Amino acid sequence: MKNILKFLAVFIAITGMGISCTNLDETLEDRLTKDQVTAANVSDLLAELYNTLGSVGDNITFEHTSDDIIQPTRGGDWDDNGAWRALHQHKWDPEHSTIMGAYQMYTAGLFAAIDLLQYETTPQQEAEARFIRAMYIFYIVDGWGQVPMRDPGSALSEYPYVMNSSEAISYVISELEAIVNNLPTNEDSWVVSQAAAHALLAKAYLNKDVYDSDRQSFSFSADNMTKVISNCDAIISSGNYSLESDYFKMFASDNENSSEFILCVHNVRGIRSNGVSGRYYATLHYNQKPSGWNGFTTLADFYDSFEDGDVRKHGEVPAVKAASGLDAGLLYGQQYDETGTALKDRAGNPLFFTKESPIISGGATLETSGIRIMKYTPDYENVDSPDNDVALLRYADVLLMKAEALMRNGDNAAALAIVNQLRSVRNASQLAAINEDVMLAERGRELWNENWRRNDLVRFGKYLDAWAEKPASDPKYLLFPFSSGQLASNPNLQQNPGY
Amino acid sequence: MVGYSYQVNKRWGKGISGQDFTYDEVDYLNQLQAISQDTRNIYSYYDPESELQSFFGRVNFSLYDKFLVTATMRADGSSKFGSNNNYGYFPSAAVAYRISEEAFMPDVIDDLKIRLGWGQTGNQEFPAGASQAQYSITRDGLTRSQFDNPDLKWETSTTFNVGLDFTILDSRLSGTLEYFNKKTKDLLFYAEAAYPSPSSGKVWTNLDAEVLNTGVELSLNGRIVDTKDFTFDLSANISFLKNELQNFARIVETGALHGQGVSGVTSQRFVEGQPLNVFYLLVFEGLDGEGKSVYQEGKQYVGDPNPNQILGISASLRYKNWDMVANFNGAFGHQVYNNTATSILVASNPTKGRNSSPLYMLPGESPDNPLSGSTRYLENGDFLRLNNLTFGYTFKKAPWFFDNARLSVTGQNLFLITDYTGFDPEVNTNKAVDGVPSFGIDYVPYPNSRTFTFGLNVSF
Numbered sequence: 001m002k003n004i005l006k007f008l009a010v011f012i013a014i015t016g017m018g019i020s021c022t023n024l025d026e027t028l029e030d031r032l033t034k035d036q037v038t039a040a041n042v043s044d045l046l047a048e049l050y051n052t053l054g055s056v057g058d059n060i061t062f063e064h065t066s067d068d069i070i071q072p073t074r075g076g077d078w079d080d081n082g083a084w085r086a087l088h089q090h091k092w093d094p095e096h097s098t099i100m101g102a103y104q105m106y107t108a109g110l111f112a113a114i115d116l117l118q119y120e121t122t123p124q125q126e127a128e129a130r131f132i133r134a135m136y137i138f139y140i141v142d143g144w145g146q147v148p149m150r151d152p153g154s155a156l157s158e159y160p161y162v163m164n165s166s167e168a169i170s171y172v173i174s175e176l177e178a179i180v181n182n183l184p185t186n187e188d189s190w191v192v193s194q195a196a197a198h199a200l201l202a203k204a205y206l207n208k209d210v211y212d213s214d215r216q217s218f219s220f221s222a223d224n225m226t227k228v229i230s231n232c233d234a235i236i237s238s239g240n241y242s243l244e245s246d247y248f249k250m251f252a253s254d255n256e257n258s259s260e261f262i263l264c265v266h267n268v269r270g271i272r273s274n275g276v277s278g279r280y281y282a283t284l285h286y287n288q289k290p291s292g293w294n295g296f297t298t299l300a301d302f303y304d305s306f307e308d309g310d311v312r313k314h315g316e317v318p319a320v321k322a323a324s325g326l327d328a329g330l331l332y333g334q335q336y337d338e339t340g341t342a343l344k345d346r347a348g349n350p351l352f353f354t355k356e357s358p359i360i361s362g363g364a365t366l367e368t369s370g371i372r373i374m375k376y377t378p379d380y381e382n383v384d385s386p387d388n389d390v391a392l393l394r395y396a397d398v399l400l401m402k403a404e405a406l407m408r409n410g411d412n413a414a415a416l417a418i419v420n421q422l423r424s425v426r427n428a429s430q431l432a433a434i435n436e437d438v439m440l441a442e443r444g445r446e447l448w449n450e451n452w453r454r455n456d457l458v459r460f461g462k463y464l465d466a467w468a469e470k471p472a473s474d475p476k477y478l479l480f481p482f483s484s485g486q487l488a489s490n491p492n493l494q495q496n497p498g499y
Numbered sequence: 500m501v502g503y504s505y506q507v508n509k510r511w512g513k514g515i516s517g518q519d520f521t522y523d524e525v526d527y528l529n530q531l532q533a534i535s536q537d538t539r540n541i542y543s544y545y546d547p548e549s550e551l552q553s554f555f556g557r558v559n560f561s562l563y564d565k566f567l568v569t570a571t572m573r574a575d576g577s578s579k580f581g582s583n584n585n586y587g588y589f590p591s592a593a594v595a596y597r598i599s600e601e602a603f604m605p606d607v608i609d610d611l612k613i614r615l616g617w618g619q620t621g622n623q624e625f626p627a628g629a630s631q632a633q634y635s636i637t638r639d640g641l642t643r644s645q646f647d648n649p650d651l652k653w654e655t656s657t658t659f660n661v662g663l664d665f666t667i668l669d670s671r672l673s674g675t676l677e678y679f680n681k682k683t684k685d686l687l688f689y690a691e692a693a694y695p696s697p698s699s700g701k702v703w704t705n706l707d708a709e710v711l712n713t714g715v716e717l718s719l720n721g722r723i724v725d726t727k728d729f730t731f732d733l734s735a736n737i738s739f740l741k742n743e744l745q746n747f748a749r750i751v752e753t754g755a756l757h758g759q760g761v762s763g764v765t766s767q768r769f770v771e772g773q774p775l776n777v778f779y780l781l782v783f784e785g786l787d788g789e790g791k792s793v794y795q796e797g798k799q800y801v802g803d804p805n806p807n808q809i810l811g812i813s814a815s816l817r818y819k820n821w822d823m824v825a826n827f828n829g830a831f832g833h834q835v836y837n838n839t840a841t842s843i844l845v846a847s848n849p850t851k852g853r854n855s856s857p858l859y860m861l862p863g864e865s866p867d868n869p870l871s872g873s874t875r876y877l878e879n880g881d882f883l884r885l886n887n888l889t890f891g892y893t894f895k896k897a898p899w900f901f902d903n904a905r906l907s908v909t910g911q912n913l914f915l916i917t918d919y920t921g922f923d924p925e926v927n928t929n930k931a932v933d934g935v936p937s938f939g940i941d942y943v944p945y946p947n948s949r950t951f952t953f954g955l956n957v958s959f
Contacts, residue, residue: 022505022550024578024585026627029511029545034632034647044640051639052698073760076847079869081764081781081798095750097763107694114695115643148694156646156702160693270537272639347850362789362867485691488749493693 039120046125049116049132050190050266052109054274056139057265057390059451061102061480064088066453067467068302068444071295072361072370078295085359090464090473094481094499103144103480110136111150118152127182131192134175135200135392141168141211142455145479148486148493162492169204169211176201186240189257190266190389195235199262199393202231202401210459215478220408228405232398235262241395243425248315248328253379253387260395269379269387276388279376279449285351285367287343288335289324290383297370299468300355302448303330305441310428312445323380331372359469375449396422396446404439415439422446436460474498501556508627511545549627550578567595577623580651581630587653591618610666610673622654625687629703646692646702654705656683674719681712689934691749701933708747710775714740730817738809747771754778754937755930758842760870766836766930767804767937776938778802778834783875790865794873801874804939807832810883822891829883835924837876838942845870858920880924880939882917891954900959907954912947922946 037045063069064087071084078084086092092099113133117126140147147168148160163171180197187193205227209218235241242259244250250258253269267273284292306313314329321327325337335343335351343351345367357370379386399418407415416434419442423430426446431438440460444453457463458478466472476498487493518538520527531539555573562568573589593616599608632647662677685705692702718736725731747769754767754776768779780802782795812827840859847866848855891907898904917924921941928944930937 022552022576022578024550024552024576026547026549026578026631028547028628028631028633030543031628031636031644032634032641034634037634037641041634041641045642047640048637048642051642073869075867076760076845076870079760079871080762081871083763095752097752097765104694104698104700108696108698108700111695111697112642115697150695156648156692156696157650160695360791360869362865366867483691484748484750486694489691490693 037119042116042119042121042125045112045116045119046128049109049112049129051272051274052112053132053392054265054267054272054390055105056109056451057392058275058278059102059105061087061098062143062451062454063449064098065090065477066457066463067470068298068448068453069296069373070299070357070359070370070469072297072357072359074294074361074369075366088359089470090477092477092481094483094495096481099480100483100485103140103482103486106136106139106143107148110140110147114150114152116152123182124184127179128192130175130179131183131197131200134172137163137168138172138200138204141165141172142207143480144482145211145215145496146482146493148490159490159492162490162494165211169208172204173201173208176204185238188266189261189264192263195238195240196263196393198231198234199398202228202398202405203393205231206401206405207455207459214475215458216461216475222409225405225409229402229409232402232405235395235398236402241398243396243399243422245425247311247426248317248375248377250391251376251388252317252320252328253377253381254319255389256387258389258391261389261391262393262395262398264392265390267387267389269382270385273385273387274390276376276390277378277384277386280374280378283331283372283374284326285335285343285372286346287351288326289337290378294367296373297353297357298330298373298448299357300371301468302444303332303355303371306330306445307428310445311426312428312448317377319380320377324378326374326377328374328377331374357468373449391450394447394450397450397452400439400443400446403434404443407434407436407439500558502554504551504553504555506551508549508551509546511543513543514541516540546626547628547631548578551623552576563600565597565600567597569593571618573621575621575623575653577653579623579625579627579629580653581649583649584652587621587623587655589619589621589655591616593617608665608667609670610664612664614660614662614664614677616660616662617658619655619657622656622683622687625689625703643697644699645697648702648704650705651687651703652685652705654683654685654687656681658682670722671725672719672721675716677716679712679714679716683710683712684708686710688751690751706747708771709745710742711745712740712742714738728819730815732815733813735810735812737811740805740807740809742774742805744769744771744773744775751935752779753930753932753935754836754940755932756836756838756841756872756940757930757942758838758870761842761872764872765932766838766872766940768800769935770800773800774803774805776804776936778804778836778877780836780877781871781873783873786861786864786868790863791868792871792873792875794871802834802877804833804835804880806830806880820893820895822889822893824887824889825885826887827883828886829881830925831881833880833939834877835880835919835921835926836872836940837878837919837921838872838928838930838940839921839944841870841872841876843943878919878921878924880917880919882915882919882924884915884925885913887911888913897957901957903956903958905954905956907952907956909950909952909954911950911952913949 070088073079086096113129116129137147145165147163149163150160176197180194183192183194183197185194205224208224209220244258244260250260265274267276281292282295285294317328323338331353333352337343345351349364352368353371354365354369361369376388379388399422403415403418412434420430440456443456464473479496481496481499482493487495517531517534519534553573553575557571559569570592574586576586595612595614597612599611630648630651633645634641635644658681660677660679662675664675666673686708688706689701690704690706691700716738720734723731723733751769752765754765756764756766766778766780767776778801779798782799784793787793808831810829815824844856844859846860846864846868850866889907889909891905894904923946926941926944927938928940928942930940
């Protein structure tokens with residue numbers, strides 16, 4: 001025992017002396033730590049905050065859980081253990097990787113905005129960051145119904161506090177109303193502007209009654225709808241935006257500063273494309289140009305909701321047609337290459353995209369089932385890193401939001417006039433009357449594959465309905481679940497009901 | 500005995516690449532300005548340096564030659580941890596009681612010892628810089644890439660073991676029986692951060708969870724024949740192992756399967772109450788009338804890649820100048836996931852002009868059968884391998900001017916007894932997800948080779 005005590009005494013003495021050998025300080029050599037970031041770096045932080053929006057434009061979760069896209073399994077391809085079926089049929093569990101990924105992506109954007117706001121900013125920088133923060137909160141409350149929040153500069157060890165659905169949407173509105181006047185009025189469409197704030201305010205007021213409820217039974221308050229209208233009017237009366245006469249030009253590689261873009265993701269050919277090439281790779285067949293992954297299709301019912309001649313159903317981008325023979329829009333029927341030769345699938349069958357898209361494809365139409373969705377067309381100058389900008393908030397949506405709010409406040413005539421104004425630009429026949437079903441269908445035709453479909457279906461009370469290859473779903477699927485990892489790392493977060 | 504050690508790790512690099520150089524006569528690095536700008540690519544990185552300094556000491560003493568005591572103490576300091584927790588202190592102590600020294604023990608027992616040990620060790624395996632806030636410098640600006648975690652501290656394993664060593668029958672038979680219990684806490688884990696967080700979504704943290712490893716090891720060494728011309732030694736050891744993850748409040752997926760049709764599909768989990776890397780898969784029930792797979796609803800915990808038993812056998816024989824050594828090893832009670840079969844040797848291959856294997860195509864299977872990760876490809880990983888076999892001849896009187904001479908031939912990996920259908924069940928293709936390790940997945944591995952070595956050893 002004496003030996004042990006002696007040993008410990010010597011040991012402690014040496015340890016005490018030894019600490020001075022090196023004090024174990026750590027420096028980060030090729031990156032900065034928090035103390036090194038100052039107000040001078042805020043413009044750099046803001047540039048990267050804008051870059052986070054690229055992932056929003058590329059997100060597929062809100063479309064694949066809706067009635068305008070389906071991903072069939074094709075033999076050995078695209079089964080992915082039923083992950084796509086789970087999305088389409090509303091059977092996901094809390095560990096569904098697509099949903100977890102989307103939640104991570106939105107909250108990472110939210111974090112980038114929060115982090116920037118701990119530094120000293122100019123009033124416009126602050127307004128831009130607060131807008132983007134509000135936008136992420138909007139997406140998260142829309143999908144998950146609860147929003148975990150941190151204050152600028154908070155430490156990891158502080159558990160994020162959680163805003164419920166109602167608190168979150170009120171916060172979005174109060175934030176946007178506080179900063180709108182500090183935003184620029186007429187900028188490139190990838191810079192947050194006053195119009196962007198008004199457009200997001202319109203979205204927020206339009207959905208507020210839904211988020212204030214259990215999302216199953218709600219009614220739209222006249223005050224909120226009036227706010228939708230006044231925010232839309234602020235954009236319309238600015239005169240800075242107008243409907244594009246060429247619908248698919250708006251999504252082609254030369255769509256920079258489209259007159260309909262209120263806020264977009266700015267992609268630059270060869271430098272930054274934020275995965276927009278996936279939009280066409282995912283849907284094109286292997287034997288098309290560029291050789292695709294033969295994945296995403298739309299549903300027959302959605303295709304049939306368009307009348308012939310509606311330019312949003314089918315069109316052409318001349319440069320695309322010349323380079324590959326590809327049409328724009330919903331690709332139905334026989335496909336051709338740029339020389340006009342009819343294409344075949346890998347088994348030698350005609351490459352004829354069928355109307356029906358069974359969720360498990362097979363037989364002669366294994367590779368060819370389903371109408372393809374070609375909204376963002378390929379940029380043949382650089383198919384892997386294209387120049388197409390991606391719309392986040394669009395003028396046609398503003399018009400339709402105003403029309404919907406008018407309709408919900410009982411002014412069907414004014415609503416119909418706006419919808420018909422849009423339809424005439426899109427070469428669609430004039431409607432005689434308007435109601436909820438017509439309004440929802442019009443939003444679908446105008447905004448397909450622009451990440452609003454789930455939001456619209458929920459607001460119109462149709463999200464749980466049965467549609468092709470999907471039975472009616474349980475109300476719990478109105479909200480996405482939180483993964484076990486999130487519940488474990490934040491005790492303030494409660495799993496959504498039913499999961 | 501006391502000691503001090505110091506270690507520093509640095510890792511940095513810079514690179515430049517380009518294409519379409521015009522003049523081969525001039526060093527490419529001296530004409531970088533002339534190549535097209537699109538093909539130029541440059542990068543640089545410099546990871547944070549990590550320093551590790553340790554102070555350690557040990558004392559041994561014995562009482563009446565019967566009780567042997569060893570005590571050690573370490574203080575390990577690492578720059579990687581948060582400033583609050585650079586140092587970890589790791590003591591250990593062991594006592595042994597040599598019962599054979601007692602007068603009452605019969606002579607047939609040469610040596611008999613009971614050992615009792617307890618000790619702690621620390622782990623600091625994670626990237627330097629993990630405890631600090633980090634802002635990455637990008638082409639467009641600056642982005643917060645990591646949370647700070649100043650509370651990051653040493654992961655500690657506490658091991659308790661009790662063992663019995665014996666030697667009997669004039670040292671003809673000896674052996675060890677040992678039980679161990681190792682509990683690891685403050686697990687260092689690249690875990691999901693509480694969102695909102697930087698875009699990696701992860702942070703190195705100490706999890707409030709434990710890994711419990713327990714096991715029994717038995718080894719026996721016997722000299723079965725011991726004459727002047729002929730000796731035969733046989734030794735065998737077997738370990739019975741069990742591991743379990745405890746108090747783990749989350750579910751972490753890993754073991755990403757590879758191939759078309761299984762994008763994003765994972766096969767393993769870290770989850771409370773299950774072994775590490777437990778297989779979590781769809782349960783395959785057979786084919787339906789159309790030749791398509793039928794599964795039970797939902798994934799299930801269906802297997803364990805960690806062997807329950809590990810066996811080693813070694814035999815050595817010597818007859819006059821001839822000798823022979825054989826080593827066998829084996830592992831039992833675990834499963835291997837055959838991702839090669841899931842994704843490469845599939846039923847649709849013949850329709851695409853590729854080969855498949857009858858091993859992996861079921862009778863009546865449709866070429867349209869969707870690919871899925873499932874128990875169809877989870878196989879028993881039991882094996883016994885003849886790892887090594889050596890024959891040798893030692894010259895009693897070396898010829899010519901040599902003092903000694905020996906001829907030998909050695910074969911490695913000579914045979915493998917297993918039901919596993921892939922190349923080799925001793926396989927571990929890295930299928931980690933976000934740095935969470937996988938274990939026991941086979942995906943187009945390079946097969947173990949069989950080696951023959953002929954040897955001539957001489958000395959002058």
